[in-house]
Amino acid sequence: MIEIKDLTVKYLRQDDFVLALERINIEIPAGQIYTFIGPSGCGKSTLLYVLSGIIKDYTGRVLINSQPVDPKKQRIGMIMQNYGLMPWRNVYQNVVLGTKIKDGQRRLDEYGQYILEQLGIDHLLDRYPKELSGGQQQRVAIARSFILKPDLLLMDEPFSALDAISREEMQELFLDTWKQHNVTTAFITHSVDEALYLGSKIVVLSPAPGTILEVIDNPCFKMEDMRLQDDYYDMSARIRKVLDKGR
Amino acid sequence: MIEIKDLTVKYLRQDDFVLALERINIEIPAGQIYTFIGPSGCGKSTLLYVLSGIIKDYTGRVLINSQPVDPKKQRIGMIMQNYGLMPWRNVYQNVVLGTKIKDGQRRLDEYGQYILEQLGIDHLLDRYPKELSGGQQQRVAIARSFILKPDLLLMDEPFSALDAISREEMQELFLDTWKQHNVTTAFITHSVDEALYLGSKIVVLSPAPGTILEVIDNPCFKMEDMRLQDDYYDMSARIRKVLDKGR
Amino acid sequence: MSSNGKWQGALYGFGLVIILWQAVAWLLKIPIIPTPGAVFVNIADIFANQMQVHVVSSLGRILKGIFIAIGLGVPLGFLMGYFEKLDKIFSPLVYFTYPIPKIALLPIVMLLFGLGEASKLIMIVLIVIFQIIITSRDAVKNIPAQVFRSLQSLGAGRWQMFREIIIPASLAEVLTATRLALGTAVSVLFFTETFGTEYGMGYFIMDAWMRVNYLDMYAGIVVLSFMGFCLFIVVDIAEKYYCSWR
Amino acid sequence: MSSNGKWQGALYGFGLVIILWQAVAWLLKIPIIPTPGAVFVNIADIFANQMQVHVVSSLGRILKGIFIAIGLGVPLGFLMGYFEKLDKIFSPLVYFTYPIPKIALLPIVMLLFGLGEASKLIMIVLIVIFQIIITSRDAVKNIPAQVFRSLQSLGAGRWQMFREIIIPASLAEVLTATRLALGTAVSVLFFTETFGTEYGMGYFIMDAWMRVNYLDMYAGIVVLSFMGFCLFIVVDIAEKYYCSWR
Amino acid sequence: GCSSGQNDAAPDKNEKTIRIGVMPDVESIPFIIADKNGYFAQEGVKVKIEHFKSAQDRDSALQTGELDGVVTDVLAVVFANEGGFNLKMISSNDGNIELMAGKESGIMSMQDLPGKSIGLSTNTIMEYTTDQMLAAAGLKPEDINKIAIAPLPTRMEMLQGGKIDAGILPEPLAGLAVKNGAKVLQSTDRMANKAGAIAFTQKSLKESPQEVKAVIRAYNQAVDYLDKEPLDSFSDYVIKTQGFPPVIKDSLQLPQYRKMALPDENIVADVVEWMRTKNLIKGNYEYADLVDKNILR
Numbered sequence A, B: 001m002i003e004i005k006d007l008t009v010k011y012l013r014q015d016d017f018v019l020a021l022e023r024i025n026i027e028i029p030a031g032q033i034y035t036f037i038g039p040s041g042c043g044k045s046t047l048l049y050v051l052s053g054i055i056k057d058y059t060g061r062v063l064i065n066s067q068p069v070d071p072k073k074q075r076i077g078m079i080m081q082n083y084g085l086m087p088w089r090n091v092y093q094n095v096v097l098g099t100k101i102k103d104g105q106r107r108l109d110e111y112g113q114y115i116l117e118q119l120g121i122d123h124l125l126d127r128y129p130k131e132l133s134g135g136q137q138q139r140v141a142i143a144r145s146f147i148l149k150p151d152l153l154l155m156d157e158p159f160s161a162l163d164a165i166s167r168e169e170m171q172e173l174f175l176d177t178w179k180q181h182n183v184t185t186a187f188i189t190h191s192v193d194e195a196l197y198l199g200s201k202i203v204v205l206s207p208a209p210g211t212i213l214e215v216i217d218n219p220c221f222k223m224e225d226m227r228l229q230d231d232y233y234d235m236s237a238r239i240r241k242v243l244d245k246g247r
Numbered sequence C, D: 001m002s003s004n005g006k007w008q009g010a011l012y013g014f015g016l017v018i019i020l021w022q023a024v025a026w027l028l029k030i031p032i033i034p035t036p037g038a039v040f041v042n043i044a045d046i047f048a049n050q051m052q053v054h055v056v057s058s059l060g061r062i063l064k065g066i067f068i069a070i071g072l073g074v075p076l077g078f079l080m081g082y083f084e085k086l087d088k089i090f091s092p093l094v095y096f097t098y099p100i101p102k103i104a105l106l107p108i109v110m111l112l113f114g115l116g117e118a119s120k121l122i123m124i125v126l127i128v129i130f131q132i133i134i135t136s137r138d139a140v141k142n143i144p145a146q147v148f149r150s151l152q153s154l155g156a157g158r159w160q161m162f163r164e165i166i167i168p169a170s171l172a173e174v175l176t177a178t179r180l181a182l183g184t185a186v187s188v189l190f191f192t193e194t195f196g197t198e199y200g201m202g203y204f205i206m207d208a209w210m211r212v213n214y215l216d217m218y219a220g221i222v223v224l225s226f227m228g229f230c231l232f233i234v235v236d237i238a239e240k241y242y243c244s245w246r
Numbered sequence E: 001g002c003s004s005g006q007n008d009a010a011p012d013k014n015e016k017t018i019r020i021g022v023m024p025d026v027e028s029i030p031f032i033i034a035d036k037n038g039y040f041a042q043e044g045v046k047v048k049i050e051h052f053k054s055a056q057d058r059d060s061a062l063q064t065g066e067l068d069g070v071v072t073d074v075l076a077v078v079f080a081n082e083g084g085f086n087l088k089m090i091s092s093n094d095g096n097i098e099l100m101a102g103k104e105s106g107i108m109s110m111q112d113l114p115g116k117s118i119g120l121s122t123n124t125i126m127e128y129t130t131d132q133m134l135a136a137a138g139l140k141p142e143d144i145n146k147i148a149i150a151p152l153p154t155r156m157e158m159l160q161g162g163k164i165d166a167g168i169l170p171e172p173l174a175g176l177a178v179k180n181g182a183k184v185l186q187s188t189d190r191m192a193n194k195a196g197a198i199a200f201t202q203k204s205l206k207e208s209p210q211e212v213k214a215v216i217r218a219y220n221q222a223v224d225y226l227d228k229e230p231l232d233s234f235s236d237y238v239i240k241t242q243g244f245p246p247v248i249k250d251s252l253q254l255p256q257y258r259k260m261a262l263p264d265e266n267i268v269a270d271v272v273e274w275m276r277t278k279n280l281i282k283g284n285y286e287y288a289d290l291v292d293k294n295i296l297r
């Protein structure tokens, strides 16, 4: 469970500052997926930085399972917008980085092997990041966070560099693992479709400085053949309206 | 006009190599937009590297306006998948980099100002890239290539980091400028929708090593309210089928 | 880093040196290690009318030497880092000549340039230029290839590559090299100012040593370190200004 | 770079030095600059029974000195680069002590550590450690903050930060620093081997110089450069191996 | 300024400046005095005294044609000739080198030396002199432990710090060491085997004999002056220009300076012999090879 109270984040620059998030209030119950959608630059990544303990300089209160954010204690799987791979580690080493840090485990277990296969990067293990295509790099980042089996999953546009079909496969894979482990997840996306498909609630943010415009209950979540239902079009239109209104 | 004959590209590694593209044959007539779609890692970016003169080590023949590729002579606007911004230059300097190199022009003219406003980055001019969000960085890269007024536009998933609504605006902006200047464009995208909306022809690539599966004439191009037409669904289904079959 | 915190740190650092020195001086109680107190009193005594002129001449030599060494070494290093062919030829050359004890070249330098100012400058340049060449070369080599791609697609010429990428990307390392060169240049004054001149901190310290005047010698060393310290601070300020994008 | 091309380059570089040297020798025709031919003949003459022992002792000293200097300097530099507080205190200290002409400390080092090997090692360490500290510190400072983010979100401890990021990210710069340190260490043999020993290339060259035996002196210099060259090549190979990810 | 190279002989011979390299030692004092009192000008010769802190620097300057003459020693002259530089002694000089024992070494006389360490610089006049002194006391070089410490102040410091048992030092540092408690065991003053020399390049002897002769006259005048005048009247100046430790002012002992005179043939032969047995030189040098006898006439 994530509780965010009155969160305001500023980035300090030479002599001024940039207000990135303003008075954010939200709760994500344990085991739920919330998707976040909002215009470019509204502070979505910033929110994840706060949740993952990267940004510590904020006002307001952020609690994870009633405890202050502390990535040492919590098991946080984070997929960063720019993937966050270590250029000096090959794919294998990058994939096991999470478990190595958290558990001292440098070996891939069966589950890890399964994830790599599902992501289609099991034949790239000895490549360095610069020898991968953009989508391959992104899949390495996805693999790392899945294999960690985190308590909290923070995904920043995790499928942005994947082609339409892979993307759908990855969405399935994500939902599968989520169903198994029931990870509390904050999922940032730019696709209304994806937000509807994956989120039990959809959080719509305003342009910078980011504030919450609306938290929308998603009836489409876990719906079979979502895209063929009427609800989907209603919801899609509604989100677009909220987004547009926010401008 | 771009002519590609029997293009094969290999990446050399320590003791082996990776075949990225195999026997690609295609012609893009002057003034046309071709969209390229294909699974992650199939060699789309590689193709653009060849067209932009970054990769020189290939077999086959690549001609731009009947001349071998030479970025010194041709005016190539490239939007790279990872944006390709100079971290030590602020937004303004990054935006004018193209005209500075090509024309020695370090000033923004009216058109440039207009582009910046349309992209919504005119208030960020003194920021360094690391002080921008992912989508803002991408828009800076877009601005740079548009302002260059290139003869050849190479766009590698140029809108991948933008939210749904901005993305649509950018697509409009792109079509607008394309209509004005009639730039020959190779446009890589992961979205079938985008491929249909922007491309006069759609090139579908197979998984690695990339070969051309099909070059599809796009009846939807320049269609009003494309998404409401029947053709759109047919085409969409067809592309997905070609993609799927290629696996 | 607040400039306030910086100065506070400098004070701590300085204090630490003094305490260590004082401790050693008290422990050994021999004239070769005078107490810091005595040395500072001595500096106060002789700075204005004896040392100033030495400081000025040394400072001039160091600055000139560093400028020449940077002016020659950085471009050469950059070229070696960028053009692999040049590197293949010049690196072995640098690898052969860097380890030559430059003092052993003194006869040749004297032969070619006499006992005057030119020889001293050349000695400084000869000693520090290798550090500068190697650091700049390595800095350029460490720039990831993909950084060059945007400019390649723009068909940038070589000079544009240098201006837009190589220079800004390597600036921090060049400043590191400048720090090293400064430190080395200051500490080799000792050998470069021992002939043909009666001015310079190197001469002053050497002379004091020969005269077994340890108070003067240490006064000279302290002033020399302080001079070096100030030069380092200048480089730090330059870095803060030019590398603000990091 | 193919190792073949490398050797070819080395040959070119070496040839260039020889040609330059030959030209100067012919132009000036004085005993101070013997011809390369004469020097190489001399090396062939005296290497086995006169120089070898000097080479071995110097090599030992250099390697020991460099290992100690890297062992102390790199961790300190890394810590200074990573923890701003440490940097604020230690940087001024380094800035003060780097410019001190270490040779002026020779008598003190000798008094404290005797006339034996220890003093010589300490002199080498004292001279090269500053370059290593400053380069490693600057290398860590130049790592972009965002590289640390993945590990921060994993709650990595300090040691893990060092192992996963700081060490690999700075390795290339540490190797650059090693090159500088090697070059410097070889060229200061000259001062560190002037006391308490009759073995070492520094002693050999200095003695030859004093004996006005320029043939021997140049033989010593050539052997010394070659020694340095080999050490550089070792570093290059290490770099190729450890920095293959670039 | 920087004169470039050796071949810039002044066009007008009378304008030729004689450049003489000196070290911070007592041997050079007559030149300092001659300069101070204007004797060179009186004799109609331009002289520039160049000060050096190390013998290496001085010899390099000489070998590169930056100097015409030097205050040096027989060994250095032999080495120079062996190295192919035509350098000729025109006179001996007067210094004093002392072998002394450290305050706490317990060494009272030469006979206590066996097994002890002596600081010196190897293959120089210092080692030669030490060997002579040992031989005079019936000792062999192998009986003692020679420790190379080239820089004089460091050698003195090591002696005072007890890192070496004995050391060989020239004036004025010798005087200072004595003042600080070192015990003199032997000196070249007592043994009268001084190997100091004044030497000029063959080139300047040939090209400017008149000037060199004028230098000799000025030197001799300075020797007269040093003989007559009380030490106090010039010691401050000498200490300052020569860079002597100021504390030695009251203990400064100048040797009995003599007018320029040819070096002792026996000493020269002895030095050459010593160098040959140590394998330092290959050639065999006769007195006439090393000394220019004509200029003093």
Ligand SMILES: Nc1ncnc2c1ncn2[C@@H]1O[C@H](COP(=O)(O)OP(=O)(O)OP(=O)(O)O)[C@@H](O)[C@H]1O
Binding pocket: A011, A012, A013, A018, A019, A020, A039, A040, A041, A042, A043, A044, A045, A046, A047, A081, A208, B130, B131, B132, B133, B134, B135, B136, B161, B163
């Ligand atoms: N280091 C920084 N210094 C100053 N401003 C910053 C910095 N990082 C981000 N910002 C600003 O903060 C705001 C929020 O950035 P953030 O990266 O969180 O946006 P985002 O919602 O993730 O956008 P996108 O969808 O484009 O990735 C943006 O306006 C950005 O310009």
Ligand SMILES: Nc1ncnc2c1ncn2[C@@H]1O[C@H](COP(=O)(O)OP(=O)(O)OP(=O)(O)O)[C@@H](O)[C@H]1O
Binding pocket: A130, A131, A132, A133, A134, A135, A136, A161, A163, B011, B012, B013, B018, B019, B020, B039, B040, B041, B042, B043, B044, B045, B046, B047, B081, B208
């Ligand atoms: N430097 C390199 N060394 C080795 N292999 C490489 C290198 N760069 C790319 N590749 C490989 O070449 C293939 C094509 O890469 P490319 O970047 O062109 O793919 P892409 O179609 O752009 O994929 P994406 O949609 O994921 O960006 C990939 O399989 C990739 O792993």
Ligand SMILES: [Mg+2]
Binding pocket: A044, A045, A046, A081, A156, B133, B134, B135
């Ligand atoms: Mg973001």
Ligand SMILES: [Mg+2]
Binding pocket: A133, A134, A135, B044, B045, B046, B081, B156
């Ligand atoms: Mg790509």
